[in-house]
Amino acid sequence: KQEVTQIPAALSVPEGENLVLNCSFTDSAIYNLQWFRQDPGKGLTSLLLIQSSQREQTSGRLNASLDKSSGRSTLYIAASQPGDSATYLCAVIPLANAGGTSYGKLTFGQGTILTVHP
Amino acid sequence: EAQVTQNPRYLITVTGKKLTVTCSQNMNHEYMSWYRQDPGLGLRQIYYSMNVEVTDKGDVPEGYKVSRKEKRNFPLILESPSPNQTSLYFCASSLWWDQPQHFGDGTRLSIL
Numbered sequence: 001k002q003e004v005t006q007i008p009a010a011l012s013v014p015e016g017e018n019l020v021l022n023c024s025f026t027d028s029a030i031y032n033l034q035w036f037r038q039d040p041g042k043g044l045t046s047l048l049l050i051q052s053s054q055r056e057q058t059s060g061r062l063n064a065s066l067d068k069s070s071g072r073s074t075l076y077i078a079a080s081q082p083g084d085s086a087t088y089l090c091a092v093i094p095l096a097n098a099g100g101t102s103y104g105k106l107t108f109g110q111g112t113i114l115t116v117h118p
Numbered sequence: 119e120a121q122v123t124q125n126p127r128y129l130i131t132v133t134g135k136k137l138t139v140t141c142s143q144n145m146n147h148e149y150m151s152w153y154r155q156d157p158g159l160g161l162r163q164i165y166y167s168m169n170v171e172v173t174d175k176g177d178v179p180e181g182y183k184v185s186r187k188e189k190r191n192f193p194l195i196l197e198s199p200s201p202n203q204t205s206l207y208f209c210a211s212s213l214w215w216d217q218p219q220h221f222g223d224g225t226r227l228s229i230l
Binding site for chain 2: 034
């Protein structure tokens, strides 16, 4: 069974710092990996999606990398701002197995709570 | 505006009283899914639907039912709710299962 772990569980940094959030998964047979942001009292917002054939994706100040061989993904946030404060979650979709029973399933990590203070 | 709409947003009810949480999306998405979010356990998938009339179990389907009779709607049904189903529920949709997911704002259920 796929397990997804995010480290650290919480992170507090001063504004302007570059930071890295980590996501590891136990089964490297994945189709893709997604990073999400969740604000308090809200649903999740998709930030970046990396296909298994890709090594990284970039959107503005965000860069996500994927290393399937080591079962890891990192989300890099450049020049952090107070508005970046939120919970960040990663999720993996496994490759369909022979029976296709896991096709379309997502497994989430428990998230990293990020606080950027002025 | 492209969105996923869940109703109700909040509900307090009692054990055994059937309830339905509705989910509707206006983006013509094929894939829809339900999750529950619990402290310490994170976000777990309950059911998902690859397209109309096709549904499949996620990691925690016990005690829940779903149906997908129309592309835009994917209701979550609790036939006989129990206190351990007290949670924050999210519906999500995407154009296809491997595309970025759009989430609703959540439904907080309390079952006494």
